[in-house]
Amino acid sequence: MGCSAFTLSLATLSGVAGLALICIGFSTDNWTEVRVNRESIKQSLAKNPVPEIAKQFDTDRYFYSRDIGLFRECFPSQAPKSLDVYISPTETRCININYYIPEDKESSQFSDDQKARLHMARACVALIICSFVWILIAFFVGVVGCWMRSPSRIVATGILMLLAALFCAGDRKSVV
Secondary structure: OOOOHHHHHHHHHHHHHHHHHHHHHHHOOOOEEEOOOHHHHHHHHHHOOOHHHHHHOOOOHHHOOEEEOOOEEEEOOOOOOOOOOEEOOOOOEEEEOOOOOOOOHHHHOOOHHHHHHHHHHHHHHHHHHHHHHHHHHHHHHHHHHHHHOOHHHHHHHHHHHHHHHHHHHHOOOOOO
16 A cells, blocks of 8 residues: 555645635535525415414515525525625625524524524534545545555545545535
């Protein structure tokens, strides 16, 4: 199992690229895109008026297109009038996602399903941070392994990268 300068360079560049991609994924607001056809809903409400829906149509965020990330929910075109939004670095109107850390009176009133969703959302953040740490460790173990030409350290690097990939795969943000 040889370890040339080319292999060391390739491992270094791959490690840096992997870390950069995880950082970009961690900070983006485009994990989930929800598109709402407001015109179609308006036409349906005009034909079949439903008072509860008509009252919430301009104020509830579920009637607006949005992009959801780990930390923010952004509205690319319009934002609900009832929400206090701010302009994000990508110049969209956003609100922060509340993970209720520490838990407060509102989160203690949640149902079991809401508590499970909250804990899964918190776990997504923790899993991506853990995968970032595992990739950093694997990167340094790999560089040392190639430098010292140690087959066992190179195998350990592969195992650590698989562990990091497992944490990344477990971090599929499907909770909205």
